Amino acid sequence: MAVQLGFDLPVRTARGRDDFLVAPSNAMAVAMIENWRNWSGAKMVLTxxxxxxxxxxxxxxxxxAGAQIIAACDLNSNDVPALARGPVAVEDVPAIAHNADAQTALFHLHNMVLAEGHPLLLTGTGAVAQWGLALPDLISRLQGALEASIDAPDxxxxxxxxxxxxxxxxxxxxxxxxxYLLNRMDRSFAAANAVVAALDRTSLALKRPITRALAGQVLDKGIARTQ
Structure with a gap:
């Protein structure tokens, strides 16, 4: 049985290309990311x-691509000219559904990045039409973008x-x-993140190794559990 000691070690998320797990549910999105130089209109929406x-x-x-990454909710019109000097990725666009200023900034960033000849990547949950954006010109530009979707995992x-x-x-x-977890947890990436984080916290708090018994206790609390 594997035993973990009760040290609160930092989470070191691996984000290199070789660390990304390719499967049928995401293979098309991976291929389109790798083929970014040929994006139609030099932009893509990843959902x-x-x-x-x-x-x-x-x-x-x-x-x-040598791109900068910025969260949509951090967009500010004053920062747009500097961002537009190179490729840009804007994460979680639906987060600005009720932020008119951020939507305006994104609209100008979209136009300036493409005008400068640089590619633009935008991410969000669900189709663009479901993002709740209110700026018509921004909506039309995003709905015209190439779109790649990551599906639920097998x-x-x-x-x-x-x-x-x-x-x-x-x-x-x-x-x-x-x-054991696969048979009892909700079958989603979000659930996987939640249950692993909960197991880590519980193991540290109780100074117990991560086992099926501990996982059962965590899942019995309703964390990421299949109904």
Whole structure:
């Protein structure tokens, strides 16, 4: 049985291209990210459920394209000219659905980045039409962008994601834990993140190793549990 000591170690999220787990649910998105030089209109929208790997792929693209990454909610019109000097990735665009100033800044950033001949990547959950944006000119420009979607994971990918999440936290769970979790947790990337984080916290708090018994206690609290 693997045993973890009660040290609060930092989470070291691996975000290189070789660390991204490719599966049928995300293969098309990966291919389109890698083919960024040929994006129609020099822009792309990357969508997918929470925790699906959008941020990871954004970092992969940013490294390849030499791009800056900014959260949509941090956009400010004063910063647009400096951002537009090179490739840009804007994360979580739906977060500015009720922020008129940020939407205006994104509209100007979109126009200036493309006018300067640089590529633009935007991410969000769900289709652009579901992002709740209110600025018509911005909506029309984003709806005209090439779109790549990451789908819900299958068993093989979700297993690999769980293993990676444990590794990011420098944890070594017993071999029977991942199959056990798959049978009892909600089948989503967000649930995988939640259950691994909860196991890490609980293990540290109780000074107990991560085992099936501990996982059962965590899941019985309703964390990422399949109904």
């Amino acid at each position: 997918g459920p929470a925790g699906a790997g959008k941020t990871h792929l954004t970092y992969v693209w940013a490294e390849s 068993d093989a990918l979700l297993s690999a994601v769980l293993v990676k999440l444990f590794a990011d936290r420098q944890l070594m769970p017993p071999p029977d834990l991942v199959p």
